[in-house]
Amino acid sequence: MSTSQGSDLMKELYIDRGITQCRAGLYEDGRLIDLHIENSDIGNLAGNIYIGRIENVVTGLNAAFVNIGTGKNALLHFEDTAGTSDLKRGQDIIVQVIREGAGDKGPRVTGRIRIPGKYIVLLPGSRYTGISRKISDEGLRSRLKNLSKNFAEEGFGLIIRSEASNARDEDIIKEYEYLKLLWQDIVNKCRYIKPPVLLFNSRRFIDYIFREFVKQDIEYIYVNNDEDLTHLKVMIKNFYPASCIKVKYDMYNFSRFDKLERDIEALFNKRINLPSGGYLLIDRTEAFTSIDVNTGSSIANSEDKDIIFNTNIEACSAIRKAVVLLNLSGIILIDFIDMRISEEREQILLFLKEQFKSDRISSRIYGFTSLGLVEMARSRKGKRTSELVYFDEGKDIYSSAFALKSIENTCARLSRQYNKNKFRLHVSSYLFDELGATYKDFQKLMLERYGVFLEFIKADFIENYRFRDYDEEDYAKVELNNKTIMGKVIKYEENNEGVVSIDIKIHD
Numbered sequence: 001m002s003t004s005q006g007s008d009l010m011k012e013l014y015i016d017r018g019i020t021q022c023r024a025g026l027y028e029d030g031r032l033i034d035l036h037i038e039n040s041d042i043g044n045l046a047g048n049i050y051i052g053r054i055e056n057v058v059t060g061l062n063a064a065f066v067n068i069g070t071g072k073n074a075l076l077h078f079e080d081t082a083g084t085s086d087l088k089r090g091q092d093i094i095v096q097v098i099r100e101g102a103g104d105k106g107p108r109v110t111g112r113i114r115i116p117g118k119y120i121v122l123l124p125g126s127r128y129t130g131i132s133r134k135i136s137d138e139g140l141r142s143r144l145k146n147l148s149k150n151f152a153e154e155g156f157g158l159i160i161r162s163e164a165s166n167a168r169d170e171d172i173i174k175e176y177e178y179l180k181l182l183w184q185d186i187v188n189k190c191r192y193i194k195p196p197v198l199l200f201n202s203r204r205f206i207d208y209i210f211r212e213f214v215k216q217d218i219e220y221i222y223v224n225n226d227e228d229l230t231h232l233k234v235m236i237k238n239f240y241p242a243s244c245i246k247v248k249y250d251m252y253n254f255s256r257f258d259k260l261e262r263d264i265e266a267l268f269n270k271r272i273n274l275p276s277g278g279y280l281l282i283d284r285t286e287a288f289t290s291i292d293v294n295t296g297s298s299i300a301n302s303e304d305k306d307i308i309f310n311t312n313i314e315a316c317s318a319i320r321k322a323v324v325l326l327n328l329s330g331i332i333l334i335d336f337i338d339m340r341i342s343e344e345r346e347q348i349l350l351f352l353k354e355q356f357k358s359d360r361i362s363s364r365i366y367g368f369t370s371l372g373l374v375e376m377a378r379s380r381k382g383k384r385t386s387e388l389v390y391f392d393e394g395k396d397i398y399s400s401a402f403a404l405k406s407i408e409n410t411c412a413r414l415s416r417q418y419n420k421n422k423f424r425l426h427v428s429s430y431l432f433d434e435l436g437a438t439y440k441d442f443q444k445l446m447l448e449r450y451g452v453f454l455e456f457i458k459a460d461f462i463e464n465y466r467f468r469d470y471d472e473e474d475y476a477k478v479e480l481n482n483k484t485i486m487g488k489v490i491k492y493e494e495n496n497e498g499v500v501s502i503d504i505k506i507h508d
Contacts, residue, residue: 011218015209016257017225019445021388021405024209025260026218032263034213034360035325037388038205039401041438044382045070045097045107047116047202049186051195052109054091065106066095069196072106080110092195094186099380103286115179116202118211118239119164119172122179126157134162134357147172156180166216171239203382210235212360216243222250224257254413261406267325267385268393272318278311278337280318288331291319295337309344312336313351320355329361329380333373349374391430398464400434403427404442407465411452421452424468426459 009028016023020041026034038044052068054076064087065073076095081087095109115122129148131141144160151173152158164172186199202208206228214221214236223229232247250256272280277296282289293315295308319334334352339345349367352374356363363378391397398406411423427435435442435456446452459466 011215013209013213013218013221014256014260015206015221015223015225015228016260016409017205017223017228018405018408019442019449020401020408020439022205023257023260023264023405024213025263026213032260032325033321035264035327035385036209036213036382037264037385038203039383039388039399041401044100044203046100046381047097047114048198049094049096049113049115049200049202050109051092051094051190051193051197051199053195054087054089054093057087057089066093066109067196068095068097068107068109069198070101070107072101072104074101074107074109075105076109076111080112092190094190094199100383102380113183114159115183115200116211117161117175117179119161119167119175120179121159121161122176122183123157123159124183125155127154128157128159130159132160132162132164135160135165137165140165151176153180156183163215167239206231214245216240216245218245221245221247222253222256223247224249224251251412252416254409254416257409258413261409264385264389267322268389272322274311274314274318276307276311276314278315280315280322282322282326284328288333289328291322291332291334293334293336308337309339309348312339312344312348316348316352316355319352320359323356323363323378324359324361326385327361327382328384329378332376332378333369334376335373338372352376396463397428397430400431400439403431403464404435404439407454408446408450410467411446411454412450415450415452422455423452424455424457425465426462426468427456427465428462429458429460431465432456432458 012027014023014025014027016025020039022038022040024036025032050068050070052066052074055065055067055073057064062078064076064078066076068074074095074097076087076093078087080098081093087093093111094113095111096113097107098110099108101107112126113124115124129145129152131144131148135141135144144164147169148158148160156176158176160172182200189197189199210232214232221232223232226249229247229249236243236245236247270281272282274280274296279294279296281292281294283292284290293312295311315336322328323332336348339348345368349365353365356365359378361379361381363376365374365376367374369375386393387399389399389402391399407425414423415421443454443456446454457468
């Protein structure tokens with residue numbers, strides 16, 4: 001087993017590219033520890049670079065509103081530009097999304113561009129050079145700092161990322177030169193196009209997954225797409241020539257991608273149980289997210305004097321997992337089980353901070369408030385997982401992208417296992433309408449990709465979708481006069497309340 005960082009835990013990456021939704025799950029010894037979901041109808045905007053047009057300058061807000069072509073105008077604070085004198089209504093401007101829109105608010109953008117790579121982040125127009133805080137070794141920080149001073153050019157600052165810790169100097173320099181050329185290409189595009197236009201998609205699915213998820217300690221990567229397979233092999237050869245990462249084409253081994261889907265669905269359980277018997281309750285409001293650590297019956301009856309402290313330690317790991325996998329952001333308030341010893345409170349804070357060191361998204365843990373709550377904040381990068389999975393989380397109604405991805409996976413598996421190429425499904429009114437608008441090519445693409453023909457039947461009694469149990473020409477078993485008989489289905493009906501009736505022809 002390859003364990004470049006001295007860990008005995010096996011890491012695997014599942015990459016499930018679908019027609020309506022793409023998913024990537026990072027597993028450690030069979031447990032999901034990181035996740036990225038991208039819906040084809042509402043791609044993540046954070047990191048994307050646009051040439052936009054200033055629609056309005058509001059000096060009272062110290063901000064301007066920029067049309068970047070994504071719906072609601074984006075908010076650009078003066079402090080994120082060269083100053084108010086440079087901003088005029090109707091002006092074209094290159095901006096980058098730093099926060100997704102939410103509710104009635106559009107995205108937030110900046111004029112201070114950052115172009116991410118595997119080893120560095122390029123800062124066009126800046127003289128700043130820095131090292132990721134995740135690199136803690138002072139000797140390594142000093143060496144990388146000196147290296148960056150040797151090759152950094154005027155007008156192109158950079159931040160060296162933690163992944164550069166194990167990279168060769170020449171590879172870091174090569175990526176710096178590549179990102180400079182990429183920026184020049186972005187600037188050149190602006191001369192020939194009329195805003196608003198997307199100039200650079202930093203969230204292109206497979207590139208984003210490679211940049212943010214693929215590390216040297218991963219042993220296996222499983223993909224279900226030929227192009228992704230080829231692309232990843234080339235990228236791994238270029239960036240990790242000595243690694244033992246194995247990339248496998250896994251389109252017809254459905255157990256892994258079915259597991260990923262089940263693990264995603266399980267994220268939305270309101271109660272998260274802890275090994276010792278305690279549990280977490282997570283509640284999200286418009287203003288903040290609250291996480292309540294509770295004692296279970298086993299804790300209440302325990303005579304172990306350290307049980308409360310140990311349960312809070314367990315909760316730290318569970319909180320990190322929930323926050324990362326659900327992609328929670330903004331203000332997060334954590335109500336740990338009450339600890340009266342100040343040293344224990346400090347240990348909990350240190351352990352919680354340690355848990356979030358490996359988080360791809362920056363966060364800050366402020367400490368205990370006067371009310372005994374731990375206050376933390378996490379940057380908003382991309383959509384919350386619930387926004388990508390659910391149309392209405394309270395009613396367990398899936399988003400059209402998630403529902404159709406589930407249908408895609410199920411049909412691909414059943415067609416392979418049972419050599420069946422036609423499926424009829426009852427779907428909700430919402431999903432049926434989406435198939436006629438946003439995803440009108442879904443059936444055609446299913447036929448092209450899997451040789452599967454789909455027929456959708458609108459049904460008001462369905463919240464999501466349901467495969468019909470039988471079709472004409474199928475064989476069915478039915479109970480009649482306390483006997484089980486088999487016959488060929490010649491008529492199948494289902495009324496508006498979901499009651500099924502079938503007529504069968506019994507074999508002689």
